[in-house]
Each structure stands twice: as C-alpha cells, then as structure tokens.
Amino acid sequence: MRDHVSRRSFLQGALAVSAGALAACVAPAAPAEDMGDEGAAMEPVHLRWDTFRGIGSGWNEERIETFTEMHPDVTIELRPLAGSGQQDNYAKMYAAQAAGDLGEIIAFDPSHYHFWRAINKNIIMPIDELVAADGTDLSQWFEHFLGLQYYQGKLYGFPSWGWAGFDTLVTNAVHLEEAGIDLPDPTGNDVSIDTIDEWAHSFYVEGERFGLNISHNEATVVVLCRLFGSSLINEEGTKCLLLDDPKATEAMRWAYKLGVEEQVLPAPGDLENTGGALVAGLLTMNWCGSLCVRNFKNQIEDETVAKAWQILFPLREDGRIPSQLRGGTWNLRTDQDHADVGYQFLLHIAGHDGSLDFNLVARNFAMVRPDVVQSLIDEDPIHEWFIPSLENGIPAHAPANSRGREYTSAVQQWTDLLLDPHQPVEFEKGLQDLHDNIQAVLDEDPA
Amino acid sequence: MTTKAMAGARIPLPRWTRNLRAKEAIAGYIFLSPWLLGIILFIIGPMMTSGFLSFTRYDVVNPPDFVGLKNFIEIFTKDRLFWPSMMLTFRYALIVVPLSLVGALSAAMLLNQALRGTAWFRTFFFLPHLTPIVASAVLWGWIFNADVGPINHWIRTITGSDNAPGWFRDPDWAMTGLIIMAMWGAIGGNTMLIFLAGLQGVPQELYDAAVVDGAGLWAKFLNVTIPMLTPTIFFNMVLGIIGALKVFAAAFVATQGGPAYATWFYALHIYTRAFQYFEMGYASALAWIFFFVLFVFTYVQFRQSRRWVYYAGEVD
Numbered sequence: 001m002r003d004h005v006s007r008r009s010f011l012q013g014a015l016a017v018s019a020g021a022l023a024a025c026v027a028p029a030a031p032a033e034d035m036g037d038e039g040a041a042m043e044p045v046h047l048r049w050d051t052f053r054g055i056g057s058g059w060n061e062e063r064i065e066t067f068t069e070m071h072p073d074v075t076i077e078l079r080p081l082a083g084s085g086q087q088d089n090y091a092k093m094y095a096a097q098a099a100g101d102l103g104e105i106i107a108f109d110p111s112h113y114h115f116w117r118a119i120n121k122n123i124i125m126p127i128d129e130l131v132a133a134d135g136t137d138l139s140q141w142f143e144h145f146l147g148l149q150y151y152q153g154k155l156y157g158f159p160s161w162g163w164a165g166f167d168t169l170v171t172n173a174v175h176l177e178e179a180g181i182d183l184p185d186p187t188g189n190d191v192s193i194d195t196i197d198e199w200a201h202s203f204y205v206e207g208e209r210f211g212l213n214i215s216h217n218e219a220t221v222v223v224l225c226r227l228f229g230s231s232l233i234n235e236e237g238t239k240c241l242l243l244d245d246p247k248a249t250e251a252m253r254w255a256y257k258l259g260v261e262e263q264v265l266p267a268p269g270d271l272e273n274t275g276g277a278l279v280a281g282l283l284t285m286n287w288c289g290s291l292c293v294r295n296f297k298n299q300i301e302d303e304t305v306a307k308a309w310q311i312l313f314p315l316r317e318d319g320r321i322p323s324q325l326r327g328g329t330w331n332l333r334t335d336q337d338h339a340d341v342g343y344q345f346l347l348h349i350a351g352h353d354g355s356l357d358f359n360l361v362a363r364n365f366a367m368v369r370p371d372v373v374q375s376l377i378d379e380d381p382i383h384e385w386f387i388p389s390l391e392n393g394i395p396a397h398a399p400a401n402s403r404g405r406e407y408t409s410a411v412q413q414w415t416d417l418l419l420d421p422h423q424p425v426e427f428e429k430g431l432q433d434l435h436d437n438i439q440a441v442l443d444e445d446p447a
Numbered sequence: 448m449t450t451k452a453m454a455g456a457r458i459p460l461p462r463w464t465r466n467l468r469a470k471e472a473i474a475g476y477i478f479l480s481p482w483l484l485g486i487i488l489f490i491i492g493p494m495m496t497s498g499f500l501s502f503t504r505y506d507v508v509n510p511p512d513f514v515g516l517k518n519f520i521e522i523f524t525k526d527r528l529f530w531p532s533m534m535l536t537f538r539y540a541l542i543v544v545p546l547s548l549v550g551a552l553s554a555a556m557l558l559n560q561a562l563r564g565t566a567w568f569r570t571f572f573f574l575p576h577l578t579p580i581v582a583s584a585v586l587w588g589w590i591f592n593a594d595v596g597p598i599n600h601w602i603r604t605i606t607g608s609d610n611a612p613g614w615f616r617d618p619d620w621a622m623t624g625l626i627i628m629a630m631w632g633a634i635g636g637n638t639m640l641i642f643l644a645g646l647q648g649v650p651q652e653l654y655d656a657a658v659v660d661g662a663g664l665w666a667k668f669l670n671v672t673i674p675m676l677t678p679t680i681f682f683n684m685v686l687g688i689i690g691a692l693k694v695f696a697a698a699f700v701a702t703q704g705g706p707a708y709a710t711w712f713y714a715l716h717i718y719t720r721a722f723q724y725f726e727m728g729y730a731s732a733l734a735w736i737f738f739f740v741l742f743v744f745t746y747v748q749f750r751q752s753r754r755w756v757y758y759a760g761e762v763d
Contacts, residue, residue, distance in 0.1 A: 091722050094507045121508045207609045268616045268706045272594045405723050416707035422619050423707075437527060447506070447725065 045074045045338045047345065048103030050096065052081040052089040053160060053328070054362035062357065067348045074341055079103055087405060090114050097123050097333075104336045105345060107160060109328035110148045111396060113404020117447050118331075119151050120402070125334040126154040130343040140351075144395055145327045145368040158350035159368035160358065162327025164389035165396065166219040169196065169212070169285040170292045172278055173309035175203055186310045186385045189321060193227065193314065196285070197258070203284040204264040212285045213266050213274050214255055216415040218408040219324065220287055225251045226322040226394055227313050232411070237400035238442055242435040249431065252418070256427050259419040267421045281305040290386045291365045297382060310385055323393035327368060401446040410437045501731035511728065518732035528708065528716055529733070533740075535622075536713040540691035542626055547633035547687055548680065554634050555642035556672075569643070576636030584700035587628045591615055615702050618709040625697050625710055638683045645679030646672070677756045685748055689741060713737055 054060045064076045081089040090112065096102040108118035118124050131138065138146055138155075145159040169191075173183055179202070184191050196212065203211030214220060222232045225241065228251035233240055241248045259265040266274075266283075275292075277283040279299050286292070290310055297308035313322040330350050332342045348354055350368075356375050358366045367373050367383075367390055376383040399407045414437045417423075418430035425433075501518060503511035522529050558569050575583070590596050591614035599611035612620040653671045662670065673680075695714035698704060704711040704719070717737070721730030 087723065091507075091725065094725060098507050121506070123508065268613055268618065270593065270613065270616075272592055272616065403724070409719075413705055413708050413711075416618065416705065420618055420707060422613075422617060440525075440527060 043073065045071075045341045046077065047074065047105055047338065047342055048077045048079055049105040049345075050079045050081060050093060050103035051105070051107055052083065052086060053107060053364065054358065055080040055082065057362045059357050059362035062361070063349050063354055066353075067345055071341070071344070074345075076105070076345065077103075087112060093123075094121075097121075102333055104333050104338070104342045106331050106333050107157075107329055108331060109160070110398065111326035111328060113398055113402055113407070115148075115156070115329060116151055116398070117402040119156055120446070122334055124156050124331040125336075125339065126156055127332060127343060127346075128155050130340060131155060133340070134343065134347075136347065140371070141369050142367075142390060144325050144390075144393070147395070148327050149329055157329035157331040158346050159355075159366075160328035160330050160350065161364045161366045162325070162368040163289055163291050163365040164321075164367075164386065164393045165324030165326050166215075166223045166287055166289050167313065167321060167323035167389045167393065168288065168290040168293065169311040169313070170278060170288045170296050171285050171309040171311050172281060172283065173307040174281065174303075174305060175209075175284040176309070177307075179203070183309055184311055187312060187388045189312045189315045189388070191311045191314065193254070196311075197254070199285065200258055200264050201262070209281070210266050210271065210277070210283050211264060212258070212287070213271060213277075213283055214259065214287050214419075215274075216268075216412055216419060218411040219289075221252075221411050221415055222324050222396070223287075223313075223322050224255060226316070226320075226324070227251060228254070229316050229318075231394075231397060233397050233399070233407075233438070233442065235397050237398050240435050240438040240442060242431060242438070252431055252434075253427060255419060256430070260421045260424050260427075263421050265419075268416060275299065279306050285311065289365070290389055291367070293385060294380070294382055308382075312385075312388060319392070320394050321389050321392050323389045324396045325390075325393045326396040399442050401442065401444055403441050403444055403447050406441045406444070407438065410441050414438070497731040497734060500728045501735050503728040505727040506725045507727060514728070518729045519736070521729070522732055522736065528711060531708065532711050532713045532716040535711060536692055536694065539622065539626065539694055539712065540688055543629050543633070543691045543694075544684065544687045546626075546630055547638060547691075548683060550630060550634035551636070551638035551683070552642050552676075552680075554639045555646055558639070559643060559646045572635035572639060574635070575632050578632070580632075580696040581700050583628065583632060584697050587624070587631075588615060588701050591624050593617070616706060618705075618707040621702050621706060621709045625694075625701065628697055628701070629691075629694070633687075638687065641679055641683055642676070645676045649675040674757050675759065678758055681748075681752050681756045685745060688744065688748070692737075692741060692744075 049060070049064070051060065060078050060080075064078060068074055068076060081092055083089040083092065090108065093102060093106060093108070102123070106124070108114040108124060110116070115124075130136075141159050142162070145162040148162075149155055149157045149159065176183055200212035203209065214224065218232070225232045225245075225248045228247045230241055230245040230247035230251065232242070232248065242252060243249065255265075259267070271277050271283065274283060274286050274288075275296065278286050278296055279301070290312070293308050293310045296306075300306050300308060316322060330346050332339055332346065336342060349358070352369060352371050352375070355366050355369050355372045358364050359372065359376060360379070367376070367386055373383060373387065373390070398404060411434075414430075414434040417425060418427075418434050500511060502513060502515060504514050504517075505511040554572055558565060558572060578586075590598055593599055593611065593613045593616055596614070598614075602611040603609060612623075614620050614624040649672060653675065654667055657667045657671050693714055694712050695718065698710045698712050698715055699718065702710040704715050713733075714737075717730050717733045720726045720733060
C-alpha cells in the first residue's frame with residue numbers, strides 16, 4: 001500500500017479536476033432552432049429584450065406593459081445593458097451571442113458601425129418576409145433612416161434614434177445682438193463660410209470668450225469636409241478623401257488656419273464643457289447638431305447671458321445641407337421561435353407612440369418619423385429648425401470593413417494632433433498623418 | 448553486521464509514522480488545492496488559451512481561425528500604435544518607478560519615527576492606496592479640471608496669469624497628470640508599508656556601532672539603512688516596474704488614451720484591440736509580446752541584483 005501522495009499524482013489529479021471544471025464552464029453553442037412560427041401567438045411566448053437604450057427612464061417598462069396588455073400570452077423580459085459607454089455594450093452582446101444567451105430583441109446600430117458586422121456574423125435576421133406578411137407600411141419612417149436598415153438588399157430592422165449629425169452652429173444669440181448683428185434665419189442656410197470665419201475672430205476675446213468651437217471628433221470633421229463640398233471618406237467607405245479631394249484639403253486648411261495659425265479656436269483643454277461654456281456666455285458658436293439647440297435652450301437660466309439660436313451651414317453646390325444623417329435600429333436575433341411576436345414588438349417600440357416617447361421620456365434624439373417630428377413641433381416649435389437637414393441632409397458613409405470604432409478613433413486622435421496649437425505641426429505633415437492613418441484603417445481586413 | 452553496513456541500512460519507520468506522514472501530505476495538498484485550482488483555472492488556463500488564440504483570428508462570435516504568425520507579423524510591421532504605446536509605457540515607468548520608490552522610502556522613514564500619533568499618520572498615508580482607481584481618476588479629473596479645478600485655480604492665483612495647463616485635455620500635460628495621480632497612490636501604499644517593515648528590520652546595533660564610529664544622520668542612512676534595505680528596494684523596484692508597465696485603469700478612465708494618443712499605454716492598446724475592436728487573437732499576440740518583454744526585463748533585473756543587493760543571512 002502506498003503511504004504517500006506524490007506531487008506528480010496530485011498535480012495530475014488537480015489538472016484533471018480543473019480541466020473538468022473548465023469544460024463545465026464552456027457555454028453550449030447557440031441552439032440551432034428553426035424559425036418556425038406556427039401557432040406562435042397561441043402559446044405563451046417569452047421574449048428577452050437586451051438593450052442599453054432608454055434604461056432607467058421608464059420608457060422600456062412602459063413599452064413592455066402596453067404591449068403585454070395587448071398580447072396577454074406574451075411576456076417580455078427587459079435585460080438592461082449598462083456598460084460605462086454605449087460601445088461597451090456591444091462586446092456584451094457579442095459575448096452573449098457566443099454563449100447562446102442573446103435576447104430576441106436587440107439593437108446593433110448602423111451609426112455605431114456594428115449593424116453590418118452583426119449581420120455578417122449572422123446575429124440579426126432579415127425581416128422582409130415579416131414585413132410582407134404583416135403588410136407593414138414602410139413609409140411611416142423617413143426614407144433615409146429606413147434606408148440605413150437595409151444591407152445587401154434586405155431589411156434588417158426599424159429605426160430607433162436618428163438625426164442629422166453635427167449640422168449646425170449652436171449659437172448664443174445674445175452675443176450677436178450685442179454686436180448689432182441681425183439674427184440669421186435659423187433655417188436659412190444663408191451665413192457664408194467667410195462670415196463664420198469673420199465671427200470666429202470678432203467674437204473672440206482673449207482669455208474671456210471664444211467665437212467658435214470646432215471639435216475634433218469624426219462627427220465634426222466629416223461635416224467640415226462636406227461644408228467645403230467634399231467628405232472625409234468616399235461613399236463606398238474605402239478611401240480617405242483628405243489628400244485626394246482638394247475641397248477636403250481646403251476644409252482642413254481652414255480649420256488649421258483658425259486653430260493653429262490664428263489661434264482663435266479653443267485648444268484641447270481650453271474648454272472642458274462646451275455646452276456649459278455656451279450657457280455661461282463664454283462661447284458664441286459651437287459646432288454641434290441641430291438637436292443640441294434644444295438642450296442648449298433647456299439649460300439656459302439667464303436670457304441676458306445666453307439665448308438659443310442656430311446657424312445652419314450654407315448649402316453646397318449640389319444643393320445639399322452639410323450634415324451627416326445617422327441613426328440606430330431595433331433588430332430581431334436570428335434563430336428564434338417566435339419571430340412574428342418579436343416583430344410586433346419592434347413595431348410597438350418603433351411606431352409613433354414608442355418613437356415619440358423615445359424622444360420625450362427616454363431623451364433620445366429620434367427624428368425618424370414625420371409624424372413624430374410633427375408631434376415634437378407641437379410640443380416645442382424649435383423642432384421645426386431640424387426639418388431642413390432631415391429632408392435635405394447627406395447620409396453618413398461608413399467604413400466598408402465595418403471598422404467604425406478604429407475609424408472614429410483615428411480621426412479624433414490624429415485631428416487632435418493636426419489642430420493642436422500647443423504642439424504645432426506643419427499642415428502638410430499633419431494632414432498626411434491624418435490621411436494615412438484613416439486610410440490604414442479603411443485598408444484593414446473586414447471586422 | 449559492520450558499522451558501515453549499519454550506517455547504510457535504511458531503518459524502517461513504524462507503520463503509525465508512515466500513516467501520519469501520508470495524512471500530513473494529503474492535508475497539505477488539500478490546503479494547497481484552492482490556490483492550485485485558482486492558478487490553473489484563472490491564470491494558467493487563460494494564459495494557455497491566450498497563447499493559442501495569438502495564432503488565430505478570433506472575433507468572439509465565430510470560432511477561432513488559425514492564421515499562424517500573421518498577428519505577430521502585423522504587430523511588428525503594420526501596427527501604427529505598437530511602438531509608440533510601448534515607448535510611452537516605458538517612459539511612464541521610467542519616471543513613476545524612481546519617484547515612487549524615493550517618495551515611499553521617504554514616507555516610510557518619516558513614519559518610522561517613534562512619535563505620538565504615528566499609527567494615525569500611517570493610516571492616513573495608506574488611505575489613498577485604498578481608494579478605488581476609478582474613484583481616484585474621477586477625483587483627479589476634477590482636481591485637474593482646466594477651468595474649475597483647484598490646481599489651476601492656485602496656479603492662476605499664484606502666477607497672476609490665465610495661462611494654466613490643460614492637464615488631461617492637453618497632449619503636453621496629460622502624461623504629467625497621470626504621473627502625479629499615480630504618485631498620490633504609490634507613495635503611501637504597499638511600497639511604503641514594505642519599506643516600513645524593512646526599516647524596522649534593520650538591527651539597532653548597526654546604528655549604535657555607526658554612532659560610535661562618528662557617523663551622522665546622512666552617513667548612517669547611506670552606510671547602514673540603504674545597504675540593509677537593498678533587498679526591500681529590489682523587491683519594491685521589481686514589483687513597481689511591473690506595475691507601472693501595466694498602467695491601464697487611470698488612463699482608461701481619465702483620458703481614454705488621448706488626447707492625441709498622449710496616454711495610449713500598451714495595456715490600453717491591448718484592451719482596445721480585444722474589447723473594443725473584438726480582435727481577441729491579435730490582442731493575445733500583443734499580450735504575449737508584452738509578457739516576453741516583461742520577462743526579459745525582470746530577468747535582467749534579477750541578474751543585475753547580484754551586484755548591489757545585500758542579503759544579511761546569505762551564505763556565500
């Protein structure tokens with residue numbers, strides 16, 4: 001009889017136990033279920049809604065309650081995603097899918113560049129057959145926001161949020177009035193680039209106030225290039241235009257002149273909170289989205305210091321408004337038993353009431369339906385200002401390889417370098433670096 | 448039987464003794480097993496998995512696809528942020544480690560004095576180390592706020608000028624801000640405690656002998672304290688370098704690697720590739736490269752330590 005346990009045998013035993021435990025931890029593959037929907041509404045149906053949108057506002061619960069009142073046999077479990085940033089939640093959804101635990105109701109937003117990636121990974125199901133079976137009227141959504149839901153000829157969802165991007169200069173009207181300038185028509189598109197340039201200088205007071213703020217994020221840089229008649233990347237999402245299109249180069253040179261050579265724009269660190277700076281009268285024009293005007297208006301406490309106005313950029317030669325129409329989506333996961341019920345729930349949250357409350361209760365910018373825009377105008381006439389860009393804006397161009405986050409990160413970080421007055425680089429060198437790094441992302445393999 | 452034969456013979460142990468040894472061995476391994484299972488499940492298992500994944504393309508949703516050395520080749524030839532992030536991380540460690548060692552040793556010497564309230568001071572000095580890194584990043588984010596932060600307020604008050612650093616929003620100052628933040632946690636943390644223990648282990652008779660030889664405070668520090676503390680200094684240095692090279696959370700929370708990649712540390716690069724771009728295979732390759740760099744770096748430190756670390760109980 002052995003009188004001791006050898007280290008080797010003990011370690012072998014421990015390894016075997018560990019391997020067993022590891023094997024037990026491996027999640028089962030997602031069950032390959034047929035999308036059979038025969039009699040789906042006849043038996044109790046349980047759906048899971050995985051989302052980070054609207055969480056905490058009460059909107060999601062209200063939508064579930066009103067839906068289940070109409071469909072007593074259906075229960076919907078809300079599973080809030082609560083990453084520190086919106087983008088962090090996609091990692092959770094991919095992991096849930098890999099573990100076979102992703103909910104039936106999901107959202108992989110085109111404007112977060114995950115939509116096409118998720119379709120390619122067979123996570124989102126097309127809904128064309130469900131649309132046909134239901135006879136759904138697709139004209140209830142704005143065409144461009146519904147257009148975002150298509151990929152390779154198939155429809156994959158209904159619009160959730162949507163707006164025209166950074167299409168305006170959110171303006172403190174008090175400064176213009178003090179300077180004796182007539183307020184421009186907020187939807188007139190009649191303030192020229194030269195005038196914006198002039199006001200960036202004339203409203204700038206060293207150490208006290210900035211006339212104009214231009215952020216360095218992708219949302220701004222794209223519209224900056226569009227303002228000058230170009231764009232940042234081509235429509236196919238394969239080519240950076242900064243060096244190839246003189247108009248895009250001219251756009252960046254204008255920002256460089258204001259920010260680096262003339263130093264009348266806030267540098268990184270000069271304005272911690274541009275929204276707060278507007279309200280406090282420390283900034284005259286902030287390059288942002290037209291919907292930011294609504295927030296600005298709501299934040300104003302003293303109208304002798306700040307009054308909300310907007311300046312829409314001048315129309316381009318092609319008659320379009322410099323903007324970037326972008327939006328989100330509501331989707332159904334592939335491989336589910338009751339897709340028809342899930343589809344009805346999509347309609348419930350993307351319909352008029354759902355979409356309106358998505359604006360008013362969940363505080364999202366969801367100008368995706370004409371009837372919702374009308375309801376919002378009835379609520380606050382300032383929403384009329386947003387219509388021109390919605391009707392005549394330019395859709396967003398996404399990287400063809402779905403590497404959206406790399407793309408936006410490259411734009412932000414290298415634009416920071418180009419437009420940093422503290423560490424000025426030669427314009428040609430900075431632009432070349434920006435261009436090369438964006439192009440390098442576009443050249444990468446599909447995500 | 449000769450004496451020699453008797454000496455070489457193995458005397459059988461009584462049966463009860465053998466049973467006791469077996470029981471002790473089993474008990475020992477049972478007590479060891481939680482740690483052993485932990486290291487296999489949560490360290491070695493993930494490491495082996497990561498090693499395998501580093502040769503694959505893996506996006507979480509689809510099964511890993513073997514790509515050979517492609518990830519490693521791309522890292523060295525095409526990754527625009529690989530070398531900059533590596534250099535930035537070493538630059539950070541080069542500044543933080545010496546400063547934190549000197550600072551922690553100074554704090555430990557101050558707290559090693561037999562004064563009233565020393566226990567309280569030790570507690571206060573240790574508190575920053577207990578603050579969660581996210582909370583501390585948020586706190587320092589406010590302290591360094593360019594507009595309303597107290598530091599810039601003081602700078603403006605003292606200099607009478609409106610020009611103050613942009614800190615986390617300024618590429619020139621973001622790294623400095625993170626270093627100051629790291630020092631706040633490091634000077635009074637575990638490093639200080641270990642130094643304190645080391646100081647209390649220096650025999651008093653060595654100081655007494657030095658006094659007899661006419662040594663002053665500085666001479667005692669240089670000729671007694673420092674030599675006797677070299678094992679502690681070495682230990683803290685190795686851990687400090689590894690810790691500094693792994694810098695992540697503060698930059699992730701306070702600056703997200705910016706502005707203009709000014710704080711894009713290597714660990715942040717790995718994280719971004721893995722959990723934002725979902726390139727698990729590529730990120731695993733990055734992690735293994737970093738592991739080898741750290742391994743070589745630590746090995747060199749151990750080799751070098753033979754020249755300057757003095758172990759009092761060591762037998763040559």
